[in-house]
Structure formats: structure tokens, C-alpha cells
Amino acid sequence: MTNEAAATTGLKKLSIEQLMDLEVTSVSKSPEKLSEAASAIQVVTGDEVRRSGATSLPEALRLASNLDVAQKNSHEWGISARGFNTDLANKLLVLIDGRTIYTPLYSGVFWDAQDCLLEDLDRIEVISGPAARFGAPMR
16 A cells, blocks of 8 residues: 555544644644634645646636636636636735745636646645635655
8 A cells, every 4th residue: 555545545534623633734834733713714735636637727626616717728718716807816825835935927827827737745734714724745
């Protein structure tokens, strides 16, 4: 059994209380228990991304139920969390490894320019609410 399969099997055996003790880092920028985070947060694990068959970061973000992800053409994506999903969906703070990938040129993210190896993805944390952000911590 691979490490990933063992980790997935281990998560399935956890109780609700144990799942709430999983650590997240995006909310306060330091590791804390999911149950103690001061925001509505959704965590998509790296195993979920790999099992989904996603080949790009925007496809992986479709797994988060609180994001609107639309593919406009073969290389352009519209990702939004609030309101309308337009070319200039600039209401998100997107972080990868704690660094913003925001583009000041048009106040948004060039999703087709984000070359993340999904195999290296540990988890995606999506924080909903006012002044929320989401990040994709890498291993």
C-alpha cells in the first residue's frame, strides 16, 4: 500500500472529532485546528485532487463547493467566490505557499500561467466570508 493510500485509509477511519482536529494554515497564517479556525473553511486534500483526475489548478478548484469555476476557452478560466464570474474576477486573494499570485496588471489571477504540479499539492484551503482567501500549500 502506498503512503497516499495509507493516508486516505487513515482519514476514513477518523471520527468527526478527530477530523475537526486536522490542522489548517491559511486562516491565521500559522497551523491551527480546523475546529478552532475563526472562519468558514473548506479543505480539499491532495488525495482528492489526484483521484478527481484534475490536470490543472483551476480544475482542482472545482472540488471546492464554495467556488464558481468556469472554463471560458482552452486556456482561460473564470474563478469567483462572490457575485458574477467575469474576466476580471478580482474578489479573491490567492496564495500558493503563502505568496500571492495576484497580478496587479488587471487586478486578478492569470490562471493559465500557474504551473503547479498537482502531484506536489498537499491541500487546498478555501476560506469563505468577508476578506477571505484561499491557498494551496505545497509539500
